[in-house]
Amino acid sequence: MSQWEVVIGLETHVQLLTRSKIFSGASTAFGAEPNRQACAVDIALPGVLPVLNREAVVCAIKFGLAVGGEIAPRSIFARKNYFYPDLPKGYQISQYETPVISGGGLTIRVNDTEKFVRLTRAHLEEDAGKSLHEDFHGKTGIDLNRAGTPLLEIVSEPDMRSSAEAVAYAKALHTLVTWIGICDGNMQEGSFRCDANVSVRRPGEPFGTRREIKNLNSFRFLQQAIDFEIQWQINELEEGRAIQQATVLFDPDSGETRAMRSKEDAHDYRYFPDPDLLPLEIEPQWIAEVKAGLPELPQAMQARWQTEYGLSDYDAATLTATREVARYFEDAVAAAGKENAKLCANWVMGELAARLNREEKDIGQSPISATQLAGMIRRISDGTLSSKLAKEVFDALWNGEGENADAIIAARGLQQVTDTAAIEPIVDAVIAANPKSVEEFRAGKEKAFNALVGQVMKATKGKANPQQVNELLRRKLSS
Numbered sequence: 001m002s003q004w005e006v007v008i009g010l011e012t013h014v015q016l017l018t019r020s021k022i023f024s025g026a027s028t029a030f031g032a033e034p035n036r037q038a039c040a041v042d043i044a045l046p047g048v049l050p051v052l053n054r055e056a057v058v059c060a061i062k063f064g065l066a067v068g069g070e071i072a073p074r075s076i077f078a079r080k081n082y083f084y085p086d087l088p089k090g091y092q093i094s095q096y097e098t099p100v101i102s103g104g105g106l107t108i109r110v111n112d113t114e115k116f117v118r119l120t121r122a123h124l125e126e127d128a129g130k131s132l133h134e135d136f137h138g139k140t141g142i143d144l145n146r147a148g149t150p151l152l153e154i155v156s157e158p159d160m161r162s163s164a165e166a167v168a169y170a171k172a173l174h175t176l177v178t179w180i181g182i183c184d185g186n187m188q189e190g191s192f193r194c195d196a197n198v199s200v201r202r203p204g205e206p207f208g209t210r211r212e213i214k215n216l217n218s219f220r221f222l223q224q225a226i227d228f229e230i231q232w233q234i235n236e237l238e239e240g241r242a243i244q245q246a247t248v249l250f251d252p253d254s255g256e257t258r259a260m261r262s263k264e265d266a267h268d269y270r271y272f273p274d275p276d277l278l279p280l281e282i283e284p285q286w287i288a289e290v291k292a293g294l295p296e297l298p299q300a301m302q303a304r305w306q307t308e309y310g311l312s313d314y315d316a317a318t319l320t321a322t323r324e325v326a327r328y329f330e331d332a333v334a335a336a337g338k339e340n341a342k343l344c345a346n347w348v349m350g351e352l353a354a355r356l357n358r359e360e361k362d363i364g365q366s367p368i369s370a371t372q373l374a375g376m377i378r379r380i381s382d383g384t385l386s387s388k389l390a391k392e393v394f395d396a397l398w399n400g401e402g403e404n405a406d407a408i409i410a411a412r413g414l415q416q417v418t419d420t421a422a423i424e425p426i427v428d429a430v431i432a433a434n435p436k437s438v439e440e441f442r443a444g445k446e447k448a449f450n451a452l453v454g455q456v457m458k459a460t461k462g463k464a465n466p467q468q469v470n471e472l473l474r475r476k477l478s479s
Helices: 054-066 163-179 219-238 284-292 298-308 313-319 323-336 338-358 370-381 387-398 405-412 420-433 435-442 446-459 466-478
Strands: 005-015 078-081 091-094 105-110 113-126 130-132 141-143 150-156 192-201 211-216 246-251 256-262
Touching: 005 163, 054 113, 054 150, 054 163, 054 284, 091 113, 105 163, 113 163, 150 163, 163 192, 163 219, 163 298, 192 219, 211 219, 211 256, 219 246, 219 256, 298 313, 298 338, 313 323, 313 338, 323 338, 323 370, 338 370, 338 387, 370 387, 370 405, 387 405, 420 446, 420 466, 435 446, 435 466, 446 466
Parallel strands: 211 246
Antiparallel strands: 005 150, 005 192, 078 091, 105 113, 113 150, 130 141, 192 211, 246 256
């Protein structure tokens, strides 16, 4: 493998979060009966004309600003001509020579190494319909509900050199488009899907012939498909066979790619400007208005948290995986105090994330609010709760057994014992009752000490301050 260099570029279709389609007033809602959301414009009845959806353009501007791209003051819509049953007009309205966004890029992180992936362009276009091959007794049904759904196609430069980098880029892009509110990110429903252009070459040589893997709708499939394709291409070249440019599909069941058709080039689509649509003109004032409404972006937020809260790169990146998690964490810190930011991070990424994952909930469905979690964290910070007692309080909050941490602590008598005078006689009793463990500790066995600590914690029902127990035990055993 080291004799070969992998070259990957991604084309990502992002379904824009608009209520109506890009050139008609038909609904974009998912899940309707086939062909119930396809109007005269979508099915290309004679005499109808497309009208551009302003909100789709706003989404494109937001993306351009977020990635540092150049927003074209004037861009052109073109007709991309091809014939397929789910394309009613016989062409797709897209952008070719002059896209709405050019350039920009995304920073990704793989194995603690940062890399900047450049973007070629992002252009607006309409989606096609969908061919349905099941339950039609050997025939194919056509559902045109998706026809005309607004898409932003985001094309990267071929900057990625492994499937891990491609997945990191796809995840960063997914986070960004959901963060700025231009896509719901639902990969199962096709709102975010990737095409991967993969080739291999000897280091230093020109790019090899690429094959395009179409319609990958999960990060796992993206990685599996690229890994298989890389190995397939290397095997072909090492056997002396040339790679033919092609469009391929990935079969998740076999884990293999298979050729669908020879790959078309741009001239095959006979692009020409759409005579029914005026050029799209975007004034500086419009860009300024959109910019004013953008939220703080993930990387800016990560940098701020590292400075303000002292979080590590890893913590900051994990907590900005989605805007909802970031908002929850910020609300928790606001209620618990900046000095408890690291504790908040630990609980959000640890116990809370594990419980949500186990019950298949997202953070918006958490039974524990950020304010409730912060109240518990304050009691850990001031010594009222040990880590063990905190878990008991967390469970009670999760199960709705108390309004807040203070109420649960009071009702259950869970205050941590920090009075040395109360702990000392228990420590003395444990030492007296466990001479063998005392002897083993004095002989250098640290496990024996941990056993003694456990006995004291058991005697106090987990309420004794562990640090004080440790200090008292060591002092008494050393005397």
